[in-house]
Amino acid sequence: MRKIDQNFRAALDFLYTQLPMFQRVGKTAFKKDLTNIRKLCKALGNPHKSLKAIHIAGTNGKGSTAHLIASIFQAKGYKTGVYTSPHYKDFRERIKINGTLCTKSFVIDFVQKNRAVFASIQPSFFEITVAMAFEYFRKERVDIAIIETGLGGRLDSTNVIRPVLSVITNISFDHQQFLGNTLPLIAKEKAGIIKKNVPVVIGEEQKEVKFVFKTVAEKKNAPISFASRTFRLNLLKEDLEYSYYDVYKNEKLHFKKLKVNLHGTFQHKNIATTLKTLDALPPTFSFSEKDIRKGLEQLKSLTYYLGRWQILAQKPLTICDSAHNEAGLKMIKRSLDKISREKLHFIFGTVNDKDTDMMLSLLPKDARYYFAKADIPRGLDAKVLMVKAKTKGLKGRAYTSVANALKAARRAASENDLIFVGGSIFVVAEVL
Secondary structure, rough: OHHHHHHHHHHHHHHHHHOOOOHHHHHHHHOOOOHHHHHHHOOOHHHHHHOOEEEEEOOOOOHHHHHHHHHHHHHHOOOOEEEEOOOOOOOHEEEEEEEEOHHHHHHHHHHOOOHHHHHHHHHHHHHHHHHHHHHHHHHOOOOOEEEOOOOOOOOHHHOOOOOOEEEOOOOOOOOHHHHHOOOHHHHHHHHHOOOOOOEEOOOOOOOHHHHHHHHHHHOOOEEEEEEEHHHHEEEEEEEEEEEEEEEEEEEEEEEEEEOOOOOOOOOHHHHHHHHHHHHHHHOOOOOOHHHHHHHHHHHHHHHHOOOOOOOEEOOOEEEEEEOHHHHHHHHHHHHHHHHOOOOOOEEEEEOOOHHHHHHHHHHOOOOOOEEOOOOOEEEEOOHHHHHHHHHHOOEEEEEEOOHHHHHHHHHHHHOOEEEEEEEEHHHOOOOO
């Protein structure tokens, strides 16, 4: 192993073993407080204060929306930083510039230089990675940083930034143990990213929560707009790689046959949110129709976009997607129903702090299931999952790993069958 790879592995081992990581261990790693991230940023010279940023929260679609926006910025020629979480295969997926992962040497240096600071402040894994992203984007002098929240908004570690624009995609049930068990309570947490005098774009106008956003925006004198009021997309056709839309703005044809490197019954909402975001940006940023078309058509190649409706193989057709909450799973079922196939083979796993009964009740009844536990402490035991699934009329077997579940599905499937892998980001990560 090369020296840099050894040092990179040592840096990651430090981050993973010394610090609680919510994605792996759950609520014991969750800190409802911005004290540590503020201390950490101050120790680094407040790198976030030098960034022009777009801050994105929401239950579903925030990762896709972040990459859609970034791709258009990149198509225009802006140096574009993207911070998202969690990662699938490589820690550095969290911190990218123009679709290129941050360097191993930067991660190594950042961890080595700041060990004393970490020892003093005792930040979480997420707090360190957020601060690391801010420092990398400052060092590389990005023109814009697209920053996705982790959990919620109000007390999320990313919420120390003052962006040029805030974006909230939508509200659905997820992480109720932290954010509240009603949609207005969850919306209130997400609305915590709305800043004084900073415009905010809301993706979907949902009657249960729009009053929450309006109230907070009015209190903070933040100009508010709803993407779904301005943009309407009419799906013309789609294949497994691209979707084609006529785009209407205020009910007038705005873009004819817009080609987007995404598939899914839900992506029109994220595209509308993206287009409204471009409208709401300060005039220092401007985009032509050519920039927008290029960015949307070349999304995956420009931004290193992973794990969302990703095709793994053609015969049999094998797709993975990391949707893992109520709204996301409903969208996945609608998309699967549209695909012509014989049998559906569904590899499914989840984590132990999700509403498993709700998730299972939304899954297709006609599929053959391959239950598996992702290789993280939070993973729900496959046999427990199989027993619960039986009560919902879902039939299948438990497997010792995601890899073994996928092998079994491939053995059982014919060329005209469909294999789907999902239920958790961590299940998907093991098949990429």
